[in-house]
Amino acid sequence: MSNVTRKHTALPKAQILIEALPWLTRHNGKTVVIKFGGNAMIDEELKAAFAQDVVFLRHAGLNVVVVHGGGPQISAALDKHGIVSEFKAGLRVTTEDAMDVVRMVLAGQVQRELVGLLNQHGPLAVGLTGEDAHTITATKHRPEIDGELVDIGRVGEITAIDTGAIEALLADGRIPVVSSIARSQDDGHVYNVNADTAAAALAAALGAETLMVLTDVEGLYEDWPNSDEVISRLTASQLEKLLPELSSGMVPKMEGCLHAVRGGVNTARVIDGRVQHSILLEIFTDEGIGTMVVADEKPDAQPQAQSHAQGEPS
Numbered sequence: 346m347s348n349v350t351r352k353h354t355a356l357p358k359a360q361i362l363i364e365a366l367p368w369l370t371r372h373n374g375k376t377v378v379i380k381f382g383g384n385a386m387i388d389e390e391l392k393a394a395f396a397q398d399v400v401f402l403r404h405a406g407l408n409v410v411v412v413h414g415g416g417p418q419i420s421a422a423l424d425k426h427g428i429v430s431e432f433k434a435g436l437r438v439t440t441e442d443a444m445d446v447v448r449m450v451l452a453g454q455v456q457r458e459l460v461g462l463l464n465q466h467g468p469l470a471v472g473l474t475g476e477d478a479h480t481i482t483a484t485k486h487r488p489e490i491d492g493e494l495v496d497i498g499r500v501g502e503i504t505a506i507d508t509g510a511i512e513a514l515l516a517d518g519r520i521p522v523v524s525s526i527a528r529s530q531d532d533g534h535v536y537n538v539n540a541d542t543a544a545a546a547l548a549a550a551l552g553a554e555t556l557m558v559l560t561d562v563e564g565l566y567e568d569w570p571n572s573d574e575v576i577s578r579l580t581a582s583q584l585e586k587l588l589p590e591l592s593s594g595m596v597p598k599m600e601g602c603l604h605a606v607r608g609g610v611n612t613a614r615v616i617d618g619r620v621q622h623s624i625l626l627e628i629f630t631d632e633g634i635g636t637m638v639v640a641d642e643k644p645d646a647q648p649q650a651q652s653h654a655q656g657e658p659s
């Protein structure tokens with residue numbers, strides 16, 4: 346291949362990199378928390394592409410924190426142990442025996458695998474659970490179902506986040522990979538925390554710019570399961586109104602997005618983790634793919650928007 350031909354074939358690649366510049370400039374030095382859902386870990390190729398995207402962001406100057414799920418992997422392991430999986434209010438009913446399995450699968454299998462994939466690109470990833478260095482502290486969670494508080498075992502409600510260990514890792518150029526297990530603040534147990542909830546709490550506590558939640562749907566469907574119309578953007582207040590209508594896995598996910606945005610995170614996004622390089626796709630589309638949750642418009646911005654609408658010809 347001649348030098349001229351080489352230049353011609355490389356030019357579109359340079360243009361593609363330049364298209365990412367505004368996003369990368371905006372995010373340089375900022376923190377992004379990426380939640381990789383167990384349902385999005387479909388095959389080896391997808392997991393490898395996820396690791397490439399995360400490492401790319403890290404090398405592009407972002408502080409990346411990975412929080413991983415593993416719901417289907419836990420259910421499969423519980424099944425092998427003859428323990429039936431049951432969910433209430435979108436959360437796994439976690440007996441003491443089940444908790445051992447949850448911890449083994451999340452910290453011993455899923456987290457180890459992701460750390461391994463990331464570290465194929467260099468000495469970057471360090472795995473930890475919420476138990477380490479008091480990163481996540483919880484107390485027993487009793488969700489309210491039909492007006493009654495129910496006991497769902499060793500499921501934790503986050504009471505405190507200590508970002509010290511994660512921040513030290515980020516300052517050292519590492520990629521923390523966090524399993525959603527919490528230490529107890531009062532009874533010496535460990536608790537199972539939904540990974541969306543953990544990711545959102547960490548994003549808020551870290552003052553992250555963005556929370557990205559990778560799952561197995563395109564985003565939040567407007568009228569699930571009847572239609573596949575994805576809501577592309579909604580404000581915190583709009584989401585709050587929608588919450589009571591949501592079901593199953595979307596409940597902790599969207600509650601988490603709301604918590605993150607109300608806690609100061611600029612945008613929380615639910616994106617389709619089944620699409621290869623879905624994280625990088627976000628960089629190249631201004632509005633992003635999937636569903637984006639943003640803070641409510643500032644009060645002083647509203648009158649302007651209203652007067653503009655009023656002034657329009659009917």
Ligand SMILES: Nc1ncnc2c1ncn2[C@@H]1O[C@H](COP(=O)(O)OP(=O)(O)O)[C@@H](O)[C@H]1O
Nearest residue numbers: 382383384560561562564565566569592594595
């Ligand atoms: N309104 C909705 N829009 C999209 N998905 C929904 C909605 N309501 C419920 N779901 C369900 O939530 C699931 C995603 O949550 P979950 O299974 O917990 O995934 P993950 O392992 O990624 O956390 C979807 O696969 C879908 O079955």
Ligand SMILES: CC(=O)N[C@@H](CCC(=O)OP(=O)(O)O)C(=O)O
Nearest residue numbers: 382383414415416436437539540
């Ligand atoms: C309390 C609770 O439900 N914990 C979750 C933790 C894993 C998780 O959240 O994984 P996904 O993100 O893949 O769903 C569970 O036991 O399944």
